[in-house]
Amino acid sequence: MKTWVSSDFRRLSEHGKLLWLYLLTGPVRQQAPGIYRAGIGVCSDDLGWDRSVIESALKELTDAGMVQRDDSTNVIYLPNWPKYNRPPANPNVLKSWLNILDCIPDCELKDNYIQELRGVIESAENSSASLDVFLLWVKPLKPVKTVKKVVKRPVADVSKELTKISETYHKGVKDSFPNLSIFKNGGMSFAVRLGAIELDKLVRINEYSVKDIKKMLEWVISSYDDTKEFNWLPNLQSLRSVRNRSKNGNIKYDNICNSYETDAPKEQEIDYSDGEPF
Numbered sequence: 001m002k003t004w005v006s007s008d009f010r011r012l013s014e015h016g017k018l019l020w021l022y023l024l025t026g027p028v029r030q031q032a033p034g035i036y037r038a039g040i041g042v043c044s045d046d047l048g049w050d051r052s053v054i055e056s057a058l059k060e061l062t063d064a065g066m067v068q069r070d071d072s073t074n075v076i077y078l079p080n081w082p083k084y085n086r087p088p089a090n091p092n093v094l095k096s097w098l099n100i101l102d103c104i105p106d107c108e109l110k111d112n113y114i115q116e117l118r119g120v121i122e123s124a125e126n127s128s129a130s131l132d133v134f135l136l137w138v139k140p141l142k143p144v145k146t147v148k149k150v151v152k153r154p155v156a157d158v159s160k161e162l163t164k165i166s167e168t169y170h171k172g173v174k175d176s177f178p179n180l181s182i183f184k185n186g187g188m189s190f191a192v193r194l195g196a197i198e199l200d201k202l203v204r205i206n207e208y209s210v211k212d213i214k215k216m217l218e219w220v221i222s223s224y225d226d227t228k229e230f231n232w233l234p235n236l237q238s239l240r241s242v243r244n245r246s247k248n249g250n251i252k253y254d255n256i257c258n259s260y261e262t263d264a265p266k267e268q269e270i271d272y273s274d275g276e277p278f
Contacts, residue, residue: 002084008064008179015053016060022047023067023078032097034081035113037104039074062234063226065179068112072247073105079181082116087124091133094121098137108241114138158196162203165214166195166239172221173237182238195239202243202253216253219260232256 003009003024009017023029027046028038043054061067068077088094097117104110121127121134170191174183182191202208217239224233236242236252243251250258 008066012060012064013057015049015057019043019047019054019057020061020066023061023076028076030100031093032100033085034078034116035101035104035110036076037074038076039071042074059226063177065177065181068109068237070107070109073107075105075107075109077109077113079112079116082120087120087127088130091129094130094133098134108244158200159210161210162199162213163192163196165210165217166199167192169217169221169239170195173233176221176224176233177237180237191238191240195242198239198242206243206251206253208253212257213253216256216260220256223263232259 003021009020012020022043023036028036028042030036040051040054040058043049043058044051047054049057058067058069062069066078066080068079069075070077088097101110101114104113118131118134118138121130124130170183170188174180174188181187199213202213203210220232220236224231236256242253246252246255248255
């Protein structure tokens with residue numbers, strides 16, 4: 001019932017609506033709700049649609065903040081899944097969820113799911129046994145341990161300038177993607193704080209200048225064009241991932257700088273061969 005009265009759902013095209021229902025109820029859905037390993041080909045085969053139709057419908061869902069996707073790993077993530085699914089009923093059910101997660105390729109979307117899952121478990125009644133199972137499973141996973149350390153870092157250690165850059169960037173993201181779950185329920189301030197911490201690491205550890213960081217992030221916002229095949233903005237919706245390691249071995253920010261050098265408009269040089277102007 002919630003699906004049919006949702007304003008986001010009602011604004012979708014017919015293909016967008018059907019793809020959304022497919023993700024909620026179709027054969028890609030497993031016991032662990034909200035995350036799948038399903039590429040364009042799988043969806044196309046199940047629905048009998050051309051790849052271009054799948055791409056268009058997925059873009060609708062992504063722009064509406066209903067779906068996030070990682071094409072490099074074929075992972076699809078529904079960020080609002082905790083709102084519409086009950087916590088695992090007991091530790092045995094949780095184990096079945098974790099077995100499914102073991103088959104999901106490592107990526108930022110999986111990291112986000114793991115964090116959300118912990119919150120779901122902790123908020124459930126009589127969750128201590130399930131939480132023990134979860135912590136035992138998640139203990140060797142670096143992303144969760146890293147996030148815990150970041151949250152504990154004192155905000156006072158981050159300069160006001162970097163905090164302002166983070167705030168400006170996330171407001172730019174929200175302007176393009178207003179329905180992202182990370183901005184709901186007071187999430188903006190949390191995103192700004194964690195983003196500023198990551199920017200601080202870019203300065204201290206990776207030795208980038210604040211001036212260059214500001215320029216790169218302004219370019220990411222200003223260069224967003226939903227008619228292009230690739231944009232950095234949908235791939236950097238939160239600065240928490242700006243230092244994540246990419247497949248080519250670079251951190252994400254390094255790759256953004258490389259893209260800027262290739263794609264950003266070059267400043268025209270003035271020819272003074274005939275003498276400088278008065």
